[in-house]
Amino acid sequence: MSDFDVIIIGAGPGGYVCAIRCAQLGLKTAVVEGRETLGGTCLNVGCIPSKALLNATHHLHEVHENFEKMGLMGGAPTVDWVKMLAYKQDVVNGNTKGIEFLFKKNKVTWLKGWGQITAPGQVKVGEETHTAKKIVIATGSEPASLPGVTVDEKTVVTSTGALELARIPASVTVIGAGVIGLELGSVYARLGAAVTVVEYLDVITPGMDAEVQKTFQRILTKQGLKFIMGAAVQGVETGPEGAVTTYKLRKDDSLATLNSEVVLVATGRKPYTAGLGLEALGVEMGPRGTIKTDAHWATNIPGVYAIGDAVAGPMLAHKAEDEGMAVAEVLAGKHGHVNYGVIPGVIYTTPEVASVGLTEEALKEAGRAYKAGKFPFMGNARAKAVFQAEGFVKILADAATDRILGCHIIGPGAGDLIHEVCVAMEFGASAQDLALTCHAHPTYSEAVREAALACGDGAIHA
């Protein structure tokens, strides 16, 4: 008899959510986690600590930018970096302890250590081998490396090092204008560092709606971030003074250098599967180091499944969580499902950026007839009251059926606003369905309704 019905390897958002759902569905469940705390990248060195620092520095930015305008006078607070890091750590600890509590509550066993699959149904942790009817790999991802750049997590850092720098640097070079680079770049810019973002492409946040990209870059530039676009980083040299980043401009192949106290390498992440024994087991791999799975997250080895950052798809905590829940349902003999067409993406800067579904660029490329309803936050009373009237909501709907195909928001609360559109899309709603739904006044969500109205006879306040 097996020790467990399911052993999950990795306690990130994919693994821990899968474990809780498996236990709720009556399966005897264990999770192998090598880290000292549960929650994976997301809770320990990803989503949660970055949002804590974004929150603290957002308030600082507000003091400098807007307090006086509201008649709130007095000196700006000074920054106690050690205390700010302690606040961030408290937030992390509270959340990781919370998962431990949930494991106990749901009777999920935590097998502490690094796991290796020695055979189908067998996971070795330390000297002990545990057996299970099914195994789920949820080992997540790690920062991608860049040729010519050696990370020491002090002067040249990944996001992990950037979340615990010894002091606030005077200058930061961020390599890569993706979500992580821009969020952490914003943090340090708000703390007074001179932040320069070096990006290989000619646009920031690749894959996002082009209008959002342009507006976002303009707003970040106004906030003090500098951008060097179309630049391929050749290498980073470190010395006592900090780091020198050499880059080549793609337009004319000219070389240039950039000095900074710290370099943040934010060029993406890659699946982490080291030490799992996948090769010996014969697990088929997909592109870019992902584990190949079928539509039910099964690998080619019977009884072995994989989810989250370790498999294909967007590297997002909620995508991992959804797959965790869905595969648990499959393992319990039910019907797990993830709608990959409705996975929102959010950037937690100020303003926030959020999107779901297809972009205009993708629709054009597919030759699909669509209509776009756009509403600027300039026409939203609440956004104006909080000095966040830049940005817009754009809803894309099928030209013939009016069915919502995508939504792109840059503005206050975008990360929350996007979800009414996600729900609408899940229900196959039309733009008119949203437009006919009463939205409370004065809320940012009125801008979503106005964008939906703009898909039809027109917005009211534009």
Ligand code: FAD
């Ligand atoms: P992970 O969270 O990476 O967890 C995998 C776990 O498996 C780890 O704890 C690891 O120690 C463990 N493990 C690996 N191998 C073994 C082994 N052999 N034995 C035992 N344990 C093992 N996503 C969002 O959706 N929103 C955000 O705001 C956001 N912000 C981010 C900010 C930063 C700075 C970073 C780096 C990432 C951010 N992400 C965000 C991405 C998010 O963190 C990941 O998509 C998510 O954590 C993936 O979950 P996962 O369960 O697949 O893997």
